Amino acid sequence: MTPLIYLSRQTANHWLVGQNSEKFAEWVTRFLAELNSLTASGNLPKLLLVEPDPIQFLARFLAACSVGCPTFLGNPGWGKAEWEQVLTLVQPHLIWGDTSIVPGWDSTKAEQNTLNTAAAEPQPNQGWIMIPTGGSSGKIRFAIHAWETLMAAVQGFQQHFQVDQVNSFCVLPLYHVSGLMQFLRSFTSGGKLVILPFKAVESGETSEIAPSEFFISLVPTQLQRLLSHSLLTDWLSQFRTVLLGGAPAWNELLQAARSQQIRLALTYGMTETAAQIAALKPEEFLANHHHCGKVLPHTQVTICDRLNHPLAANQIGKVIIQSRSLALGYYPKTDFDKVLQPDDMGFLDEQGGLHIIGRDSDKIITGGENVFPVEVEAAIRATGYVTDVAVVGVSDRHWGQVITAVYIPKHP
Incomplete structure (x- = not known):
């Protein structure tokens, strides 16, 4: 169905x-x-959607999807350097929304030249939806999606969690895939949507809803902050499902959530896959399982060795993803060819549960052994003696690299 239907x-x-x-x-x-x-002449301008008001953002997004204008989602919080990078890459015909946010943008000149420029320059395909993602280098890229890839992700979510109508409580930014997909799940399934800034929730503004009927998505630091308030912890424990993703969660945090009977669903996904492609169900989490859960129905995950040969259960290798929700590529290229190989290493257990060990490029090779920093960090956090820790590899003549931890002690 179309957005307008x-x-x-x-x-x-x-x-x-x-x-x-x-x-x-x-x-x-x-x-x-x-x-x-703007499109009366038949040309579709490239839109860079920049709108801090969430309701107007969604209204503009639906209008753009309905017309088919290639649309790039912008982060109103980007700084000058990010905007320069984005404008060079995108070269939009029109910044749609609050143009005052974008430094150096001449909106009058741009709008006058929109149609002529659209006709002269190479165009992204009609209906493309470009969602921003930041690389570890700080480089901003846009994953090329379409209504169809986003809908495939919605349907996979519904099938996995066995729910027809998805009610979402959104505290994440809508220009990010994590917030956008919450809107789309509710909007296209006949569900309800609450949009509140996380700071408002922290201050006790929680909306008059029945949490037991809603999904809420959080990143680990947000979960940690909510668990530090007893009233908010009680409120969070009432949700049907608390989706957790965006970064690895440490064991101490998960144990705290489990002790409060928070119905967590640990997830694995990324902008390129239109959010989660694997999720641990809350019942499994409360039964002391600690992995990313089973792969969603619209996706296939294969674990391969360095030569791309599939590995058996419980063998660590490269994560390779095929999915109906997979982006076409990073703008302007469409070179994913229906397969994505992220930097992640992991394994599938005998029950089909996906375990992510760490990033291949982050691994430390010491004395010929592969060590993943996230595992060492988890072990150090589990001692209860630190509030934060980062593990890196430092060059060493004898070992190649030595494992080094930088930490903040809980009691200096």
């Missing part, structure tokens, strides 16, 4: 909790008219 179905459902769903539909109609006036 979903919109017509959702508007009567009062799906935006704490917001006016009819007003949202009016915003979409207004933005559609704005885009249609």
Whole structure:
């Protein structure tokens, strides 16, 4: 179904909790008219969507998807250096939303030249949705998605968690895949959506909903902060599922969540896969399982050796992903060819559970042995003597590299 069909179905459902769903539909109609006036000649401008207001962001996003304009999602919090990098890469015809956020952007000149530029320059394909992702080098890239890849991710989520309507409580940014997919799961499944800044939740603003009917997505540091408040811990324990991802979670944090009966679902995914492609169900987490869970139905994960030969269960190797939700590539290239090999190393156990050990490029080779920093960090955290720790490899003539930990003691 198209975005506008979903919109017509959702508007009567009062799906935006704490917001006016009819007003949202009016915003979409207004933005559609704005885009249609720009595309009257048949050319589709490249849009860079920059909108700090979450409701207007979503309304503009749906309008852009409905018209088919190639759309890049922008982070309003980017600094000058990031914006320079993004503008050089994207070369948008139009920055849509709050143009004052983007340093040096001449909106008047750009809008006047939009149609001529669109006709003259090579164009991304109609319907492409570019979602930003930052590399470890600080380089910003855009994963090329389409409505179809995002819908495949939604359907895989529904099948895995055996739910028809997905109600989401979103505290993550909508320009990021983690926030965007929460919106899409609810919007296209007939579910409800709450959008609140995480700081508001921390201060006790939690919205009048039945948490037992909702999914909420968090990163480990957010979970840690909520668990430090007894009232918020009790509130969090009422959720149907607390999806946890974005970074490795340490054992002490997971044990604290388990002791409070938080229904965690540890996840594995990335921008390139339209968020999670594996998830541990809450019942498994509470039964002391500690891995990324089984692979979602729309995805296939293979563990391979250095020669790309598949490995048996419990053997550590490279993670290779094939998925209907996989991006086409990093803009402007479309070279994923339906297969993605991230930098991750891991294994599948005999029950099909996915275990991520660490990043291949992060591993330390000491005395001929491979050591993954995340495992050493977890062991040090488990002592309870540190508040934070980072493990690196330092060059050594005898061992090649020696394992070195930099830590903050809990009691200096």
